Amino acid sequence: MDDKRLFIQDEQGNEVEYEIILTFTSTETNINYVVYKELGETDEVLAARYEETDDMGGTLLELETDEEYDMIQEVIDSFFTEDEE
Template sequence: MEHGDNHITVIDDEGNEQLCEILFTFESDEFNKSYVLYYPVGAEEDENGEIQIYASSFTPGDEEGQLQPIETEEEWDMIEEVLDAFLAEEEEEEEK
């Protein structure tokens, strides 16, 4: 993972680089991890007007910036709750 201001370059298992925009990052005391939610730059919306958002854990300050996969269903549930709250807040801001 390479860092830009609001972008990261994600390298997949086959060595392909994908520029992604960071939606937001947060820390979880429950899992003692930091998380990043992101999506590919230029991603197209599906038929519902949504884009696929990816989530990974990471170690802040790690020079190599390795993204780690989400390991448990409990982590996914927590991430979905945080994302839902974020999206609801964004929607409220747009309505103002």
């Protein structure tokens, strides 16, 4: 990750750039999460677990449970509500 950018290698081996919306660590599980979206005019956001591997990067892992999706949705909703105020 680089400040507000995230680079992910797609199935064809191309590096795709994404914009990081927010990162946070769950206080209950101590798991790091990243919420991001494609560059440009899109409202679709993506989320993943994030494990830092070194100073220059990390690994994204799929979310595992419905509870994670629900928790992330609550964080996103709270983030955008606070941002609007």
